[in-house]
Amino acid sequence: MVSTTNKHTDQITTAQAAVLVINYTLGASIMTISRNLLEAARTPDIWISVILSGLICFLAGLFILWLCQRFRGKTLYEFMPEITGKSVAYVIIIIMIVYFITMSAYELRMMTEVTSDFLLEDTPRWSIIMAFMWIALYLNVGGINSMARLNEIVLPITLIFFMVCILSSLNLFDIKQLRPVLGAGITPVLHGIMPALSALTGYEILFILIAFMKTPKQGIRALHAGVWIPTMIILITVILSIGVLGLYATANKTYPTLTLVRSYEYQGLIFERFESLMLVIWIMQMFTSFSIMHYAASLGCSTMFNKKPNSLLFVTLPLIFIVSMVPKTLMETVKLGEMLGVASIILFGGFPPILLLVSVIRKKGMRRK
Amino acid sequence: MFYIPKWSVFVQSTLVILIPILFVWVSRRLRDSIRSVFSLHLDKSKNVKRESSLSEISGTGQYDQDLQMLQESMAHNADVHFREFTIRGTSCRAVVVYVEGLANSNLIDSHLIAPLMREGVPEADREDFEQSSESIQAYLESHLLTVSHLRWGEKLQPFVQGVLNGSSGLLIEGMKGFFLVGMAKGKSRNVEDPISEALLRGPRIGFTERIGENMGLLRMHGKDEGMVMKKYEVGTRVKKELVLIYMKDIANQELINEIDSRIRRMAIDDPMDSGYIEQLIEDSTLSPFQQLQNTERPDRVIGAILEGRAAILLDGTPFALIMPVTFSMLLQSPEDYYERWISGSFVRLLRFSAAFLALWAPSLYISFISYHSGMIPTSLALSIVESRQGLPFPSIIEAFIMELSIEILREAGIRLPKPIGPAMGIVGGLIIGDAAVNAGIVSPFLIIVVAVTAISSFTIPVYSAGITLRILRFTAMIFAGIFGLYGVIMFFLLICSHLVKLRSFGIPYLSPLVPYRFRDWKDYVIRSPLKILKQRPAMLNPRDKDRRTN
C-alpha cells in the first residue's frame, strides 16, 4: 500500500504527540467514570483500580511503541499487511476502523446527551451534532498538524478549568468517605479495573501518531504523558467525587462529576455556579477527542482504499452520525461505552503483543538495537 | 432490526455530508474567481502588453527631430514646459523639460541652466566637447552639471516617465540620448506623530507619503549596514516604487525569497496604497484575519526587522507593511518594550483580556440571559430579572441593536469634524443609551456590557485587528443566539480551527503559542525583562539567533 499522507511536511513534535494522546484519552467518559467504577465495585477503594489500570495501559502502550518502532514512519494501517499478510490485515484494519467510528460516535452521543440535559434542553439534537461535526471536519481537513495545534490550545484551557472547578469542592471533602482502605479486600478493586481501563485507553492512538512524529524515538515520552496525566486526572476526579458526594450519592448520580461541581457554591464571584462553565469547557475536550477519532478512522479508510484522507473525512462523517443515533437511551449509550472499552482492551491490549511476536518471528520490520 | 435508527436520521446524515461538500465547492469557486481577478499566478499568455508608441524609440542624436518627438509625446500636457537655450561658448542648443509644480525649480535654475548658460564650455575644451555624443555626455557630467542625482538614457520612454515623475529632462544638440536631472520635489508634509498609533512613550515620528523620506527615517533610526532596502517597481500601468526592507544577516532567506516572488507575481494597474499590496500578496483571502501588519511607526518596523521579519514601503502611503504576522503581534505595542517589564507585562495582559472581552462579552451576555440563567449569581439574577421586566426583545435582538448603534457611532466619529466629534460621541453614547433604557428597549446591564465591549475594543493597538474582532464579535453573537454557551464554544473552536490552519508567509499564525515554543513565550502575554530576551523569536528561524552579537 502506498503512503497516502505526506509525512514529511505534516509532522508533529513530541509535545504535540503527547497532547494528542491525552486529549484522545480524556473525553466524555470522565463525566460518568466514578459511577461506572462504583457500579462494578461498591467500595471507596476504586481509586486503587484507577492506578492499577493506569499501569496496565502503560504496559499495553509499551508494546504498541515497540511495534511502531520496528516500522518507522508507517502507521498501523500501513505496516499491518507486512506482518500478517494482506487478507488477515484487511480484516483487522476493518475492525479497527469500525472501532474508531463507533468510538467517535459514542463520544458524539455522550456530548449530545450531556449538552441536551444541562445546556440546551429544547434545542434539537441534530443541530447540536451537526455544528459539532462540521467544525471538526473543518479542522481535520487541515491534516494532523493543525489538529495537533488545536489540541495544544485546547488542552491547557480544559485542564485548568476542569481542575479549578473540581478542586473548588475541596472544602466539602470528607476523608472519612474514603476510609477504610481495602476494607473489603482486594477483590472489589480488581472488579473496578475493567471500567477504569475503558476510561483510560488512549494509548492506542500511538499506533498512528508515532508515524507522524519528528522524532519517533521520543514516543516513550508521549506514552508517559498520555497515560499518567489522564490517570492523575481521573484519579483526582474519582477521589473527590467519593470524598465530597459520598459513596452512595456518587453511585446514584447520572453524571457524578457534574454533581460534584454542583455541590458547592461560592458567593461573591462572577459566576456562582461552575457546572455549565465546566461543561462547555469540557465540550472542547470532547471535541478534540472526537476529531482525533474521526481522523484515525478516516486515515484507516484512506489507506485501505488508497485515497486521499481528505475525501474520506467527508465519507466517514454521516456514518458516525448514524452510529451515534443507534443507542435508544442514555443507558444503552453507557453500555455501548463499556462494550467499546472491552473491544479496545482486546484490540489494543491483546493484539499488539501477538503482532510483535509474529513480526519478530517472521523477521519483518527493523530490528531494535 | 431494533437498532436501525429512524429514517429521519438517514436524511440528517445526508445533510451532514451534503452541506460541507456544498460549502467546500462554493468556497473553492469563490477562491478561484478571486484568483482570476487579482492573480498571484499571473497568466503570461493573457497578459497583453500595453500598446506603447514610446517603448521602442530612442533618441536619434538629431536635435530637431528629438525635440519634436518630445513635444509630440509631452507637450499636450499643460504642466510640461520646454525651456530652450544655447550653451555658452558653443553653438549647441539645449532644452530643459520639466513639469511645473513637481520639478525642483531651484535645481533647474541654479544647477542646470546657470552653469550651462553662464559658464558654458571654455574655448580650450570646445574641441573635445563637440567631438561626439559620448564626449558631450562625459563633459557635461564631469564639468557642468553640478547635481548629485543624474541619470542618462537613450530610450525615450524612461525619459518621458522620468520627466513626468518630476525629474528635469535635458536634451542637448549632438547628444544621442537624454539626461534626467534631480528628483521630484513634490509637496510633502512634515513628519508628524502617527495618528493611528499614538503612544505616550516612544518616538513621535510617523511615516509620510514620500518613500524617500520614509527610507531615510528608517536609515536614521537604525544605523546598520545589514539593513537591505530592495527596490521594486510595481503597478502595470502606474509605476510605483516599492521597497522591501530586511536585515541581511537576520532574516531567513527562504522568507525573503517567498516575499520577493510574491511581489514579482503581483499584477495590478495601480497599487494605490499598501493596503493593495497587502491584499494581493496575503496567503488567505477568505480569512477574516490580517496576515500583514500595517503600521505608521518606524520604530515598529525596525523592531520587526530586528526580529527577522521583513517590511514593505510603498511610495505614496505612510503605511508600511510588516510580514510575516503572528497573532500576538496584533496585541503588542512598541510601548511594552519602552516601559519597564513589569508595567509592560501588565499592560499587555490587560490588552489580552480586553481583547477577550471585546470579542466575547456580548455573546456571553446573550447566552447567560437567554440560555443559562443559572450561571448568574442568584442575587444578580434577581436584579436582572427585575430590570428586564417588560422588555420587548429577546437578548440577541437587544444586543444587536445596541452593538450596531455603537458601531455606527464609532464609524461616524471618525468622519465627524474634530470640533464636533467628542460632542457627538457624548450625545450618541450617553443620551441614546440612557433613552433606550428609559424607553424600555434595552436593559441597563446590556448598556454596561456594550460600553465595556466598545472601550475594550479600542485598547487593541492595531486598528485593523480591531475591525476583525468586531466582525467576529457579531458572528459570535449569532452563534450564542442559536446555541447559547455551546454556540460560543463552537465558535471559539471554529476560530481556533481556522487560526491553526492559517499561515502568514509560511509561519503558523498562532506561533509561538502553538506548536509550543516555550522559549518564545518569554515575549508573549508577558514581556520578560530585556536582559532575559536574549534570543530572537525562534519561530521565524532567523539566521542570527542571538540578539547580543553584533
Added chain:
Amino acid sequence: MSRTMRIGLMLTFIVLQVITTGCWGHREIEDQSVYIGLGLDVGSPSKFEQEANEQGGHYPKMNTVTVTVQIAPAGSSQKQGGQGSPSSGSQGGSYQNQQLTGDSILQVFRQFALRNEPPLVGLHLKVVVVSSELAKQYGMGQIFDFIFRDNDIRESCLVMISHGKASEVLNSQHPGEIPAFRLRDAHRNRYRNQKILPPVTLVMLENNVRSKSSFMLQNIVSAEGEQYLSGAAIIKGETNKWVGELSEAEVEGLSWITEKKLGGVVKTYTIDGRAITYEIKNASAKVVPIVSGDDISFQIKISSEGRLIEDWSQPDITPQQTTVLQKLEEKFEEQARKQLGQALYKLQNVYHTDAAGFGEQIRISHPKVWKKVKDNWDDIFSHVPISYDIKMTIIDYGSSKE
C-alpha cells in the same frame, strides 16, 4: 460565476433559515419564575384551590403534599393565589409565595402554568424546607425523589425541617427580606454558636438516604413571622422518616463529637447560682470504638482549651489560684458532660437512632464487624455503652484580669 452566486445565495438563505428558526432553546431570564425556596407540607388545599375546585377547576390527584414555592422577585403581575406575604417594596427583597397541592411535585409545578405564571425554574433554588409532619409520614427518599432527579436544581441547595408548617417558615415580616436567603445564610453564624447544625445539602441528604444511615437536619420554628433555628430533627436511617427532635442544648452537647471546629460557649453556675461562661478556643474530640468479640463500646475523649469570658459572681473569683481554677474547670466539664449525656441518652433510649455517626467509626476502624452489624445498627447502638471523658483547660481570662 453566476452559478456560484446562485449557490452562494442559497447557502445564505439556508443560514438565515437556521438563524430565524433557530434560537430553539432560548428562554429569557425574565420569562421564567425563579424560585429560590421550596416548602413541602402535608397536603391541605389553599383557599384559592378550594374556590377553584368548587367551580370545577381540578384534576385527578390525591392531596398528599402542599408545595410552597418562593418566587423572587415578585412578578409585576401580583397574583391573588398564594397566601404568601405581599411584595414588600420594589427594592431587591421582594418575593411571593405560591401554593398548590397535589401528589406529584413536578405535576404541581406544571400546574402553575394554568395560573398563567411563567414556568418555574429551579436553577436558583437555595433551600428546601420540609415540615416535620410530612417527614413523619413519608421517607425523605420519597419526598425528595423529584428534587434528586431534577437537573435544574443544584445539589448545593440546603435542606431543613420545620417544626410547624413549612409555608410559615418561608414567610417574613421584615420588609425587604427574602426568607429563603435568610435560611441559607443562617449556618454562616455557626462559628459563633454550636447550636446550629452543619449545613446539609441535597447531595449529603441523598448520600445519607441512599446509605440508609441516620442523620440530623436543622430544625426551624417560626414565631411572629420570623425564623428561629432550634435544635435538630432526627431522621432514622431505616425508614428515612422523622422520628423526633433534639433540643438546642442537646445539639450543643452533641457538637462536641460531631463538629471539627468549635466556636461556642459553655455556661454554668457557681454554687451561689451566678452564671460563669467559658468560650471555647479550640477543642478536639476522639470517638474510639472498642470491639471485643461481639461487644461494642465507645470511648469519647474530649479536650478543650478556652478562656473565662464572663463572670457574674460577686465578689469575683480570682482564678489565679490553681485550686479555684481547677474547680472552675471541673464545673465546666460537668456542664458539658451533662449536655452530651443528655443528647446521647435521647438518641439511644428515646429515638433508638444513631444520628451522631458512631456507626461511621465502626465502619472505618472495624470494617468486618461493621458488615455484620450494619443491618440492625440502630438497635445495637441503643444498647452500646458509651463512656466519655472531658478535659477543659482555662488558659486565658480575656483582656481583663479580674
